[in-house]
Amino acid sequence: MPVSAKLAGMAPDPKDHLHRYLRTAREAVLWKLDGLSEYDVRRPLTPTGTNLLGLVKHLATTEQEYFGACMGRSFGEELPWVALIESGEDPNADMVATPRESRQDITSLYERVARFADTVIGELPLDAPGVVPWWPQERKYVTLHLLLVHMIAETNRHAGHADVLREGLDGTAGLRPGASNLPEQDWAAYRARVELAAREASGLT
Numbered sequence: 001m002p003v004s005a006k007l008a009g010m011a012p013d014p015k016d017h018l019h020r021y022l023r024t025a026r027e028a029v030l031w032k033l034d035g036l037s038e039y040d041v042r043r044p045l046t047p048t049g050t051n052l053l054g055l056v057k058h059l060a061t062t063e064q065e066y067f068g069a070c071m072g073r074s075f076g077e078e079l080p081w082v083a084l085i086e087s088g089e090d091p092n093a094d095m096v097a098t099p100r101e102s103r104q105d106i107t108s109l110y111e112r113v114a115r116f117a118d119t120v121i122g123e124l125p126l127d128a129p130g131v132v133p134w135w136p137q138e139r140k141y142v143t144l145h146l147l148l149v150h151m152i153a154e155t156n157r158h159a160g161h162a163d164v165l166r167e168g169l170d171g172t173a174g175l176r177p178g179a180s181n182l183p184e185q186d187w188a189a190y191r192a193r194v195e196l197a198a199r200e201a202s203g204l205t
Contacts (some may be wrong), residue, residue: 012188018148019118024176025155026114029056030107031176032162037167042097045165052165053106054095055158057081062154064186067117071130075116077109121148149152160195 027134033041041053049060064075081093097106126145133140167173174180198205 010148015121015145015148018145018152019121021152022148022155023114023118023151025159026059026110027101028176029059029155029162030110030161032159032172033103033107036166038103041103045168049092050095050161050165051096052162053097053103055103056110057097057106058094059155059158060106060113063117063151064113066132067072067120069143070142070147071120071124071128073116073120075110075113079109084200093119098102117151118144120144 033056036052042051057079063081064077064079065082067073067169068075079094081090084093097103121144122145126146127144130142130144130147131140132142132147135142163173174182190205196205
């Protein structure tokens with residue numbers, strides 16, 4: 001029997017693979033907040049204001065939209081900042097936590113959204129149809145499969161942002177607790193080697 005056929009017989013449903021990658025990415029994003037002060041999880045760390053708690057709020061907002069209304073399901077909670085985004089009054093309202101929104105408010109929302117999305121993903125087949133009204137006409141008719149791929153990409157993109165932001169704050173880096181996915185080495189020496197290579201290549205030495 002060909003290896004591909006053997007693997008096909010052993011592998012779980014493709015939806016399980018996709019779902020696992022989404023769950024892993026969610027966990028990575030939340031881990032980046034652990035151990036930080038209230039100020040550090042909220043403060044802008046790039047010229048465009050990117051901040052760690054805002055990334056979580058944004059992901060909670062987008063995930064409940066894609067697996068909710070876009071798939072004909074209701075999350076059951078109204079997120080007041082969505083109206084600000086849709087009206088154009090505050091296009092980035094989902095990217096910043098207000099002083100009245102606690103860290104627990106935002107992370108708990110993300111966890112509730114994840115449970116809601118997990119239920120939708122579990123109940124529907126990959127070819128279940130959906131509609132994304134804000135996408136172009138030629139791409140707005142979608143399937144659960146496409147939305148899963150989209151949210152995996154979206155969540156991992158922002159997990160990467162969070163990884164870089166957290167490393168800049170206190171040096172913490174890696175994939176998740178107990179599995180950093182980074183080699184054990186002298187990072188100061190490695191950084192110095194990268195800097196030297198950059199300077200040499202640029203004619204600065």
